[in-house]
Amino acid sequence: MTRRRSLAGGAAAAVVVLAAAAAAAFLSLLDGAAALHLCTDRLFNDTQGRHSDGLPHLNQAEEATWMGLLPRRAGPRDELDWLALYRSITRGGGDVGGEPAGFLSPASLHDVRVDPYGANMYWQGQQTNLEYLLYLDPDRLTWTFRQQAKLPTVGEPYGGWEAPDGQLRGHFTGHYLSAAAHMWASTHNDALREKMTKVVDILYSCQKKMNTGYLSAYPESMFDAYDELAEAWSPYYTIHKFILHVRHDPKRLVDEIKISSNEETCATYNLLKVSRNLFRWTKEGKYTDHYERLLINGIMGNQRGKEPGVMIYFLPMGPGRSKSISGMPTSGLPPKNPGGWGNANATFWCCYGTGIESFSKLGDSIYFLEEGEIPGLYIIQYIPSTFDWKAAGLTVKQQAKPLSSTDSHFEVSIFISSKGDARPANVNVRIPSWTSVDGAIATLNGQKLNLTSAGDFLSVTKLWGDDTLSLKFPITLRTEPIKDDRPEYSSIQAVLFGPHLLAGLTHGNQTVKTSNDSNSGLTPGVWEVNATHAAAAVAVWVTPVSQSLNSQLVTLTQRDGDAQAAAAFVLSVSIADGALTMQESPVAGSDACVHATFRAYHSPSGASAIDAATGRLQGRDVALEPFDRPGMAVTDALSVGRPGPATRFNAVAGLDGLPGTVSLELATRPGCFVAAPTTAYLAGAKAQVSCRKPTAAGGGEDDDDTAFRRAASFTQAAPLRLYHPLSFSATGTDRNFLLEPLQSLQDEFYTVYFNVLTK
Numbered sequence: 178m179t180r181r182r183s184l185a186g187g188a189a190a191a192v193v194v195l196a197a198a199a200a201a202a203f204l205s206l207l208d209g210a211a212a213l214h215l216c217t218d219r220l221f222n223d224t225q226g227r228h229s230d231g232l233p234h235l236n237q238a239e240e241a242t243w244m245g246l247l248p249r250r251a252g253p254r255d256e257l258d259w260l261a262l263y264r265s266i267t268r269g270g271g272d273v274g275g276e277p278a279g280f281l282s283p284a285s286l287h288d289v290r291v292d293p294y295g296a297n298m299y300w301q302g303q304q305t306n307l308e309y310l311l312y313l314d315p316d317r318l319t320w321t322f323r324q325q326a327k328l329p330t331v332g333e334p335y336g337g338w339e340a341p342d343g344q345l346r347g348h349f350t351g352h353y354l355s356a357a358a359h360m361w362a363s364t365h366n367d368a369l370r371e372k373m374t375k376v377v378d379i380l381y382s383c384q385k386k387m388n389t390g391y392l393s394a395y396p397e398s399m400f401d402a403y404d405e406l407a408e409a410w411s412p413y414y415t416i417h418k419f420i421l422h423v424r425h426d427p428k429r430l431v432d433e434i435k436i437s438s439n440e441e442t443c444a445t446y447n448l449l450k451v452s453r454n455l456f457r458w459t460k461e462g463k464y465t466d467h468y469e470r471l472l473i474n475g476i477m478g479n480q481r482g483k484e485p486g487v488m489i490y491f492l493p494m495g496p497g498r499s500k501s502i503s504g505m506p507t508s509g510l511p512p513k514n515p516g517g518w519g520n521a522n523a524t525f526w527c528c529y530g531t532g533i534e535s536f537s538k539l540g541d542s543i544y545f546l547e548e549g550e551i552p553g554l555y556i557i558q559y560i561p562s563t564f565d566w567k568a569a570g571l572t573v574k575q576q577a578k579p580l581s582s583t584d585s586h587f588e589v590s591i592f593i594s595s596k597g598d599a600r601p602a603n604v605n606v607r608i609p610s611w612t613s614v615d616g617a618i619a620t621l622n623g624q625k626l627n628l629t630s631a632g633d634f635l636s637v638t639k640l641w642g643d644d645t646l647s648l649k650f651p652i653t654l655r656t657e658p659i660k661d662d663r664p665e666y667s668s669i670q671a672v673l674f675g676p677h678l679l680a681g682l683t684h685g686n687q688t689v690k691t692s693n694d695s696n697s698g699l700t701p702g703v704w705e706v707n708a709t710h711a712a713a714a715v716a717v718w719v720t721p722v723s724q725s726l727n728s729q730l731v732t733l734t735q736r737d738g739d740a741q742a743a744a745a746f747v748l749s750v751s752i753a754d755g756a757l758t759m760q761e762s763p764v765a766g767s768d769a770c771v772h773a774t775f776r777a778y779h780s781p782s783g784a785s786a787i788d789a790a791t792g793r794l795q796g797r798d799v800a801l802e803p804f805d806r807p808g809m810a811v812t813d814a815l816s817v818g819r820p821g822p823a824t825r826f827n828a829v830a831g832l833d834g835l836p837g838t839v840s841l842e843l844a845t846r847p848g849c850f851v852a853a854p855t856t857a858y859l860a861g862a863k864a865q866v867s868c869r870k871p872t873a874a875g876g877g878e879d880d881d882d883t884a885f886r887r888a889a890s891f892t893q894a895a896p897l898r899l900y901h902p903l904s905f906s907a908t909g910t911d912r913n914f915l916l917e918p919l920q921s922l923q924d925e926f927y928t929v930y931f932n933v934l935t936k
Contacts, residue, residue, distance in 0.1 A: 281457040281545040281555060284564055286362035289540035294561035295579040298477050298920070299539050303363065306536035309485035309521065310353070310360055311368055315375040318353055319383070321346045321394035326383035336523035345527075347394025350376070352530025359537035440492050442528035445475035446535055453542050456557065462632040465557040466610045466676075468542060472558070474678040476535050478920030479528075482766055486521025490528040492919075494929050497685020499768060501924040518924075544573070551638060553603040559589045570598035571641055580675075581902040582721035584652065587612070587675060591646040599641055605634040611675050612650035620647045654715040654905070659930055670933045672719060672916060677903055680927035681914035682771055682805035684752055719916065722807065722904035729776045729785045730804070730896035731794055733839070734762065735853050746853070747773040748864060748891060750803045755817040757864040759853050763897065766923035770897035774804040775811070780825050794839050794893050798825045801841075804898055807906035808913040813843045815851065815864050817912075826851070831890035838890040850889035910934070 293300040320334035321341055338345045357373040360366070384392045391397060449471050456464035478500070481487040491503040504516045519529060544564045547553030552568040556575065564573040571593055578588040591606065608614065610632040619626040619635055622644055628635055637646070656670040672679045733748040745762040749772045763769030777786040780800040787794050800820060801811040809817050810824035818824065823845060831838025832850070841851040843866065852867035867885055905916040919929065 281460065281547055283453075283457070283541055284544035284546060284566075286359060286538060286541055287365075288565040288567065289363070289543060290563045291363070291540050292561040292563055292574075292576075294576050297561050297577070297579070299560045301483065302477055302480060302536050303360075303539050305480055305483050305485055306356075306533055307360055307364060307366060307369070310357055310533065310537070311366070311372065312485055312521065313353065313372070315372055315379060318350045318376060319379040322350070322380060322383045322392070325394055325396065326386040328383060328386055335525060337520070337525040338527070338529075339525040344395070348527065349525040349530050350394070352534055356530075356533040356537040359534065359541070363537060363540055440475065440494060442476070442479055442488070442490060442492065443531045445471055445492075446528075446531035449476070449535070449542075457545060460555070462607060462634060463610065465607050466632065469558060469609070469676050470678075472542075473676050474919050478918075478922060479532055480536070481518050481923050487518050488524075488529055488532045489518055490516070490526045495685075496928040496930070497683060497926055498928075499924060499926040500922065501768070547603070551601050551603055553605065555605045555607075555634070556591065557607045559587075559607075566602075569600060569602040569641070570596050571602065572596060573604075579902065580652070581724055582674065582905050583723055586616075586618075586649040587652045589648040589650075591648070593641045593644045593646065595642050601638065601640045603636060603638040604641075604646070605636045606646065606648065608633050608635060609650060609676065611655075611673070612652060616651040618647075618649040621645070654719050656715055656933060668933050669930050671930055672715065672905075672907070674903060674905070674918075677918045677920075678929065679903070679905060679916040680919045680922060680929050681907060681916050681931065682925055683914060683928050684926045685928050718908040719905050722900050722906055722915070724900065724902055726776060727896075727899045728789075729778055729787055730774055730899060731777050731787065732773050732775070732894045732897045733891035734894045735759065735891050746860070747894075747897070748775075748851075748853075749773040750806075750811075750817060751861075751863075757811060757815040757851070759860065759862050759864060761860045765897070768924045768926055771805050771925055772803070774896045774898040776802040776804065776807075777828070778802065780810070780820060786828060794828045795830075797827045798844060799828045799841070800824050801826065804896075805915045806912055807915055808908070813845050813866070815866065831892075832886040833890035834886075835890065837892055839893050840889050840891070851891075852885070852888040854888065907931075 291300050291303050314332065316331040317333065317335050318339075320330050320332065321339065323330045324334075324341060334341050335349075337343070339349050340346065354373070354376065357369055357376075361369050361373065380392060384390070449468060452464045452468040452471065455461070456468070475492060479488050479492065481489075481500075489500050489503055492500065493503045501517050519526060539560065540562060543556065543558045543560050543562055544566075545555040545557065546566075546568065547555065548568075552566075554566060554569070554573070556573075559575065559577045561576050562574070566573055572595075574592045574594075576590050576592075578590075580587055591604075593604065606619075608617070608628060608631055612631050614628045614630055617628055619628055621637060626635060626637070635648075652675040654672065654674050656672055658667060659669045659671070661669065734745050735748070736745055746759040747762055747769075749758050749760040749769065750756075751758045752772065760769060760773065763773060777794050778784060778800055779786050779796060780798050786796050786799040788796075801824075803809060803811070803817055806817060808820070810820045811826075812818045813823045813826075825844040827842040827844055829840050829842060832840045843849045843851075846866070846868070849866050849868040852865055854862050854865065867889055870882060870885070900915075901917045901921045903918050903921070907914040907916050914928075919927070
């Protein structure tokens with residue numbers, strides 16, 4: 178028990194270290210090194226001093242705890258190396274904020290501002306995260322700390338992993354300290370500073386009350402329970418989160434994408450740190466490409482649109498998956514386990530902690546500095562931003578032109594201006610590995626520059642004034658095989674547009690063809706697409722969807738039997754069999770929005786069936802293309818098939834005579850219309866073909882058939898879904914697919930990897 182108590186004490190001390198480190202980081206970002214020491218002095222009593230090097234060493238037993246982890250058979254030399262490693266970690270080379278010679282330093286977040294240019298996803302993600310940090314209540318964040326310290330609690334505790342009975346309670350507060358520090362440095366939002374200061378004040382009062390130096394939201398006995406193999410979740414995790422998502426064979430990933438609990442946001446967060454540091458140490462461009470790819474595809478889509486505090490734990494990569502149910506097994510989950518989108522007040526998973534940190538420091542890996550007689554700057558990410566380069570007396574501002582699927586180049590402009598005290602400086606801009614220097618254009622004030630190679634840097638040294646560096650990088654489609662070295666899976670590939678991973682909107686409910694012996698090991702849900710084997714031919718079977726087609730999108734609604742009824746229904750394509758059904762009006766961002774949106778065009782010309790002047794759906798030979806099935810159309814059997822005579826309708830004024838309604842007459846059966854059930858119906862009821870009835874005299878139409886006219890009339894509404902600027906159409910064997918960036922999706926079901934058949 179003595180040894181266990183010692184280890185627990187060391188780990189418990191680490192709780193103090195980490196909590197104070199986060200708080201110290203916050204105050205350090207506010208007022209510099211002096212504030213850092215002020216914070217540590219406040220959180221720790223006089224017996225927990227510092228080393229003479231001026232760095233905060235917050236617990237005198239840390240080295241002993243570290244040395245206790247050394248293997249038993251280690252010799253004196255091993256002990257020396259082990260201690261040296263520890264001290265190199267804790268002291269960082271001697272000077273606070275200093276870097277070893279030759280290493281790059283990240284630009285301070287105080288000097289970088291992510292700009293809203295082009296309403297880019299980085300700025301929007303930062304703003305959404307800022308809203309969440311401002312929303313969180315310091316009293317609720319520290320509720321369990323006060324409870325542990327036997328101080329009066331204020332308000333109600335948060336739920337999820339921060340609940341008072343949770344064994345990881347308190348971990349999110351540590352993440353909040355770091356996230357708030359980074360966000361304040363990134364924005365200088367005074368309201369956030371006040372909240373963070375209050376959290377630190379409360380933690381100080383808790384530690385002062387306990388008067389032992391211990392600071393946590395749970396008792397020290399939790400460590401003893403863990404060490405005795407009793408019931409305890411993971412107190413050491415709460416002390417410090419390690420990356421544990423490396424348990425899979427990196428060369429056998431086909432089996433792993435079938436599950437919904439991949440990839441973990443925390444793993445991506447930590448891999449970003451690895452890539453960032455490897456670049457700082459080596460200056461090799463491959464690490465910047467890795468960073469960009471992780472950031473865009475693994476982080477930026479982890480918020481649910483602009484909803485503060487709604488994030489995911491897992492980003493599923495398998496066929497027919499959705500972020501909305503990520504991590505959820507078919508049997509369900511205990512209430513505190515991760516699954517789908519989280520809740521701003523009742524989740525607080527580990528990935529919430531790393532999530533708020535990621536979106537608080539989006540500006541920390543754009544600009545890197547190199548010391549020297551001529552100061553150097555590396556620009557490794559093309560994110561609209563402004564950097565105050567103090568060492569060179571310059572202001573650097575970059576703008577990236579919003580990208581669309583029809584673009585052939587990715588365009589960036591970098592404006593470098595002098596603040597009056599400029600000096601010669603070296604600027605290095607990244608040439609991404611996903612581009613080609615063949616067709617790339619780089620100019621300085623209109624004068625062409627020579628480029629080296631993809632994955633390298635363009636370097637310019639000069640006395641900068643009011644200069645403009647313009648870059649145009651070719652951007653193309655390509656496929657990449659899954660990381661699986663088994664020959665039978667060589668055809669499983671992902672589609673990318675530059676650094677953007679594209680996902681096909683699909684529930685993945687179709688099996689592959691078993692007649693293909695080379696793919697006999699594949700399982701249902703991996704979609705087939707037709708393609709030639711050469712990557713250069715991807716553009717043959719994947720084509721851009723123009724943004725102009727958004728003007729052709731429409732959603733058709735109806736109310737259950739009564740125009741004044743509260744419940745609105747929408748005409749939708751059934752997930753199960755592709756039939757037209759009536760569904761309840763969906764929530765924005767949900768998968769149902771996809772299936773209730775159609776592209777209306779005249780067949781076979783492709784011209785819009787929505788009148789530009791009136792905005793009304795009208796005209797003959799109208800085709801309705803399901804949003805997620807480009808190149809397909811609704812048939813006169815009210816299912817989905819290939820375009821042809823059976824997929825044409827005549828759009829006429831609504832038979833109910835009400836303004837704003839439209840009726841769809843089958844071109845193959847005049848007098849017959851698409852109609853909802855003529856009686857009250859439940860969501861999921863199938864649409865039907867209804868025809869006008871002849872009058873009793875047999876010589877006309879029964880215009881008094883109110884139920885029929887109402888059932889065959891739909892209100893034309895704004896589309897529930899729009900094409901993303903980076904939308905593409907992929908040709909499949911049995912159907913086509915709409916491809917969109919993985920990061921842009923919310924509740925939609927999608928497939929990332931496709932079985933690409935060769936001709």
